[in-house]
Amino acid sequence: MKMPVALLLLLALCNAIKVNGEESNGQCNHKLMLDPRPHSVSILEFGAVGDGKTLNTIAFQNAIFYLKSFADKGGAQLYVPPGRWLTGSFNLTSHLTLFLEKGAVILGSQDPSHWDIVEPLPSYGRGIELPGGRYRSLVNGYMLRDVVITGDNGTIDGQGSVWWEWFTSHSLNYSRPHLVEFVSSEDILVSNITFLNAPAYNIHPVYCSNVHIHNISVYAPPASPYTVGIVPDSSDNVCIEDCSISMGHDAIALKSGWDEYGITYGRPTTNVHIRRVDLQSSSGSSLAFGSEMSGGISDIQVEQAHLYNSLSAIEFRTTRGRGGYIEDIIISDLDLLNVHMAFGAIGHYGSHPDDKYDPDAFPVLQKITLKNIIGANITVAGNFTGIEESPFTSICLSNISISINSASSTSWVCSYVSGFSESVFPKPCPDLENSNTSSSCISLLQPNGRSAVL
Ligand SMILES: *[C@@H]1O[C@H](CO)[C@@H](O)[C@H](O)[C@H]1NC(C)=O
Ligand SMILES: *[C@@H]1O[C@H](CO)[C@@H](O)[C@H](O)[C@H]1NC(C)=O
Ligand SMILES: *[C@@H]1O[C@H](CO)[C@@H](O)[C@H](O)[C@H]1NC(C)=O
Ligand SMILES: *[C@@H]1O[C@H](CO)[C@@H](O)[C@H](O)[C@H]1NC(C)=O
Ligand SMILES: *[C@@H]1O[C@H](CO)[C@@H](O)[C@H](O)[C@H]1NC(C)=O
Numbered sequence: 001m002k003m004p005v006a007l008l009l010l011l012a013l014c015n016a017i018k019v020n021g022e023e024s025n026g027q028c029n030h031k032l033m034l035d036p037r038p039h040s041v042s043i044l045e046f047g048a049v050g051d052g053k054t055l056n057t058i059a060f061q062n063a064i065f066y067l068k069s070f071a072d073k074g075g076a077q078l079y080v081p082p083g084r085w086l087t088g089s090f091n092l093t094s095h096l097t098l099f100l101e102k103g104a105v106i107l108g109s110q111d112p113s114h115w116d117i118v119e120p121l122p123s124y125g126r127g128i129e130l131p132g133g134r135y136r137s138l139v140n141g142y143m144l145r146d147v148v149i150t151g152d153n154g155t156i157d158g159q160g161s162v163w164w165e166w167f168t169s170h171s172l173n174y175s176r177p178h179l180v181e182f183v184s185s186e187d188i189l190v191s192n193i194t195f196l197n198a199p200a201y202n203i204h205p206v207y208c209s210n211v212h213i214h215n216i217s218v219y220a221p222p223a224s225p226y227t228v229g230i231v232p233d234s235s236d237n238v239c240i241e242d243c244s245i246s247m248g249h250d251a252i253a254l255k256s257g258w259d260e261y262g263i264t265y266g267r268p269t270t271n272v273h274i275r276r277v278d279l280q281s282s283s284g285s286s287l288a289f290g291s292e293m294s295g296g297i298s299d300i301q302v303e304q305a306h307l308y309n310s311l312s313a314i315e316f317r318t319t320r321g322r323g324g325y326i327e328d329i330i331i332s333d334l335d336l337l338n339v340h341m342a343f344g345a346i347g348h349y350g351s352h353p354d355d356k357y358d359p360d361a362f363p364v365l366q367k368i369t370l371k372n373i374i375g376a377n378i379t380v381a382g383n384f385t386g387i388e389e390s391p392f393t394s395i396c397l398s399n400i401s402i403s404i405n406s407a408s409s410t411s412w413v414c415s416y417v418s419g420f421s422e423s424v425f426p427k428p429c430p431d432l433e434n435s436n437t438s439s440s441c442i443s444l445l446q447p448n449g450r451s452a453v454l
């Protein structure tokens with residue numbers, strides 16, 4: 001391997017992460033302190049060719065292998081200059097910054113043999129789409145610390161159209177890959193770049209802590225099947241802010257494992273803060289909870305979101321056999337536009353990984369607050385369809401004004417749910433006006449109610 005030369009000019013741009021642990025209200029208020037990376041190399045120094053045709057997997061792997069030796073010297077940056085850099089999947093390393101210059105595009109190969117097959121995640125027990133293994137993601141992190149993926153609006157383009165066709169025609173042999181996946185990692189920052197055309201998910205942190213995602217754009221075409229933007233999965237201390245995401249399926253989906261596998265693994269998604277996001281989802285939900293939630297989802301704060309042109313805006317999904325819980329969720333200051341269903345909570349959504357699930361593992365859904373919301377051109381305001389054996393409780397609605405379009409026949413649908421509402425228009429079903437629940441809601445609805453849960 002050629003001896004790389006440090007790109008001194010880039011020093012100011014490449015940084016190492018430290019999350020300031022001091023107490024504050026919501027993960028996004030924790031300051032990220034970025035220390036400069038003392039070393040930088042360009043992918044060109046490893047023989048990469050940015051012509052969109054040459055496969056650069058070995059160049060990325062060799063560059064990362066070389067940069068491993070800087071881990072105990074403050075880490076290093078891998079600089080990707082303008083060009084179209086075709087690659088199969090590769091791994092990152094700790095104390096690394098992957099920097100995509102303006103005009104730099106990392107292109108995912110459309111040849112499945114360039115994507116390794118890996119074991120399913122233990123909290124899922126199998127691939128999500130097919131039993132057995134799954135394709136490894138394009139960019140991977142396993143048991144890493146202090147990793148930054150950033151740039152001057154460079155792009156990671158999964159060229160997912162082939163995967164969407166294989167999915168739709170049932171010709172996949174394994175579950176589709178994602179663009180970026182971190183497993184069992186901490187102190188991760190993804191910022192200032194664009195993600196396009198993911199085969200399935202764009203960013204999938206699973207079993208991770210301290211994940212910050214700032215100022216990214218994520219796009220896949222409306223018809224791309226089950227493409228999802230960001231999926232925090234069995235992860236904690238996550239911030240997603242200033243992002244614009246437009247997807248075929250869900251824009252952001254919080255998950256935590258599937259039925260008996262997720263229950264056994266038992267790692268929740270907790271302490272997630274999402275703010276100042278623009279989300280669009282053609283056939284799913286702008287913001288989804290579940291349906292895989294068997295490890296539990298709690299202490300989630302969402303504020304200042306614009307949710308538009310979507311099938312649903314906010315959806316809670318679960319089913320019997322799933323176990324787990326979704327609780328202590330506060331969603332406020334939303335602006336909804338052109339959405340079929342503003343709020344959904346569905347207690348029989350999704351399928352099971354196999355027939356070994358426990359049908360008596362009932363999920364719990366409670367302490368959900370939705371407040372300060374305006375919606376225009378909405379067909380269904382809310383559909384809360386709970387589970388008879390485990391009704392949804394303490395659903396707290398406040399200061400919501402939804403303008404329903406003429407396509408609507410019913411604005412609210414409720415069963416096996418109880419909750420409390422104040423200043424909600426149109427008037428919700430009586431199940432959501434139960435003054436018996438008001439005491440638990442009132443503490444959640446107070447201006448400082450969030451400190452009660454976060
Ligand atoms: C990538 O990391 C995985 C562990 O997640 C490992 O099994 C695999 O061998 C690594 N691949 C390369 C090329 O280093
Ligand atoms: C967001 O990222 C773009 C490049 O993608 C950059 O031009 C812009 O300044 C960034 N904004 C912030 C607030 O970081
Ligand atoms: C970033 O790049 C994408 C795709 O190349 C482009 O659509 C978008 O306008 C760019 N954003 C900024 C802030 O330059
Ligand atoms: C699935 O496997 C079959 C048989 O090996 C192969 O012909 C086909 O190309 C594979 N499909 C994909 C999408 O890799
Ligand atoms: C993102 O871009 C903005 C504007 O150029 C810059 O201030 C910020 O430091 C960048 N973020 C990271 C993590 O590089």
Ligand SMILES: *[C@@H]1O[C@H](CO)[C@@H](O)[C@H](O)[C@H]1NC(C)=O
Nearest residue numbers: 309310337338339340377405
């Ligand atoms: C209302 O929203 C629907 C999508 O739910 C959209 O098709 C329609 O064009 C919107 N109407 C107006 C007047 O924007």
Ligand SMILES: *[C@@H]1O[C@H](CO)[C@@H](O)[C@H](O)[C@H]1NC(C)=O
Nearest residue numbers: 333334371372373374399400
């Ligand atoms: C009600 O919500 C709107 C935004 O939808 C907000 O502007 C207003 O301040 C809220 N009112 C109260 C009393 O919180």
Ligand SMILES: *[C@@H]1O[C@H](CO)[C@@H](O)[C@H](O)[C@H]1NC(C)=O
Nearest residue numbers: 341346380383384385410413
């Ligand atoms: C409400 O959700 C249930 C369960 O998904 C569904 O069967 C029903 O059609 C929905 N109702 C409306 C009006 O959307």
Ligand SMILES: *[C@@H]1O[C@H](CO)[C@@H](O)[C@H](O)[C@H]1NC(C)=O
Nearest residue numbers: 418430431433434435436437
């Ligand atoms: C409220 O609680 C009282 C006493 O626990 C009960 O009798 C009543 O039916 C409840 N009302 C509703 C609407 O659930």
